[in-house]
Amino acid sequence: MTLALALRLHGINAEIFEARERAAVRRDPRVLALSDGARQILDWLGVWSGLPATPIETIHISQRGGFGRTVLRAGEMEVKALGWVLPASDLIAALDAALNAAGIAYMENTRVGAGDTAHFKLTAFAEGAVDPDAGKRRDYAQHAVLCSVTVAAPHHNVAWERFTNDGPVALLPLGDRYSVVLTCADDVLEKIMSLDDAAFLAQLQQRFGMRHRFTATTPRVAYPLGLRYRQDPAGERQVWLGNAAQTLHPVAGQGFNLALRDIWELAQHAGAAADPGAPEVLAAYARGRQADRRGAIAFTDLLIDGFASDFAPLKHARGAGLLMLDLFPALRAFVAKRMVYGARAWP
Numbered sequence: 001m002t003l004a005l006a007l008r009l010h011g012i013n014a015e016i017f018e019a020r021e022r023a024a025v026r027r028d029p030r031v032l033a034l035s036d037g038a039r040q041i042l043d044w045l046g047v048w049s050g051l052p053a054t055p056i057e058t059i060h061i062s063q064r065g066g067f068g069r070t071v072l073r074a075g076e077m078e079v080k081a082l083g084w085v086l087p088a089s090d091l092i093a094a095l096d097a098a099l100n101a102a103g104i105a106y107m108e109n110t111r112v113g114a115g116d117t118a119h120f121k122l123t124a125f126a127e128g129a130v131d132p133d134a135g136k137r138r139d140y141a142q143h144a145v146l147c148s149v150t151v152a153a154p155h156h157n158v159a160w161e162r163f164t165n166d167g168p169v170a171l172l173p174l175g176d177r178y179s180v181v182l183t184c185a186d187d188v189l190e191k192i193m194s195l196d197d198a199a200f201l202a203q204l205q206q207r208f209g210m211r212h213r214f215t216a217t218t219p220r221v222a223y224p225l226g227l228r229y230r231q232d233p234a235g236e237r238q239v240w241l242g243n244a245a246q247t248l249h250p251v252a253g254q255g256f257n258l259a260l261r262d263i264w265e266l267a268q269h270a271g272a273a274a275d276p277g278a279p280e281v282l283a284a285y286a287r288g289r290q291a292d293r294r295g296a297i298a299f300t301d302l303l304i305d306g307f308a309s310d311f312a313p314l315k316h317a318r319g320a321g322l323l324m325l326d327l328f329p330a331l332r333a334f335v336a337k338r339m340v341y342g343a344r345a346w347p
């Protein structure tokens with residue numbers, strides 16, 4: 001949806017082929033953590049205004065059972081917010097309305113394969129899974145358990161990333177409550193999903209700590225976690241982006257933000273060319289996305305490995321790294337900009 005709107009702004013007509021029913025696409029239960037760079041792209045497309053997004057003004061990063069923590073603040077970057085949190089369904093509804101207003105063709109219940117695209121100048125595979133024959137994969141043997149919780153005290157627009165031996169826990173401010181992403185090993189997923197609300201809140205409290213007291217929760221949903229990515233996101237008159245190009249662990253919230261940066265650059269390259277699917281156009285796009293893609297993939301993978309071990313020297317090294325970020329504003333600002341703007345943060 002986003003790519004079709006971006007291409008239209010660059011004078012390129014696009015059609016959407018969706019394997020699901022159009023109404024089913026809008027029933028997405030997930031919550032999105034959008035960087036301020038992503039907000040800028042959605043604002044450029046004219047779909048940001050009016051969205052019920054909650055700003056993230058502060059991000060608190062820590063590890064359970066170890067010293068060291070760092071705090072990122074929007075004021076240090078001279079932006080209103082480091083990121084924004086909103087239900088995926090609200091963003092999808094806004095995109096869908098923009099598609100209707102623009103008259104962009106939308107074919108639902110239509111699955112398209114790589115061999116069905118010969119008569120198009122360019123085909124973008126923007127959803128679905130990464131083709132295992134064209135990429136690499138890693139199974140983290142983890143699931144993300146998602147829900148929303150109410151807390152006893154106001155959240156003050158602070159997001160929390162808490163690394164534990166059982167996996168990271170993220171709290172994202174959403175309205176007057178928190179959206180929770182609790183990571184757990186596959187072998188304990190069934191137990192966590194079967195807990196009643198009181199027992200689950202106690203488990204979450206034990207994992208997160210006592211900086212907030214959780215009082216109620218919504219029903220939980222779970223998604224398997226893994227790393228999958230295509231080594232080459234471009235082919236002959238075909239390009240892959242979003243989950244079709246890379247599926248990342250949700251730690252640090254990079255996946256959808258990376259996809260929006262893919263869209264931004266693809267639309268620019270395609271809009272500046274007489275033939276948007278020409279080999280040199282797609283090659284230039286792939287080269288331009290290489291640093292950002294590799295950086296986001298490596299960053300999320302490193303966080304999972306780096307914070308998974310309970311080995312004492314490594315735990316102390318993690319704490320020292322968090323402390324260093326907290327003590328050196330320039331380094332902290334660089335990391336924050338890298339998370340918010342991707343490769344554009346590099347000097």
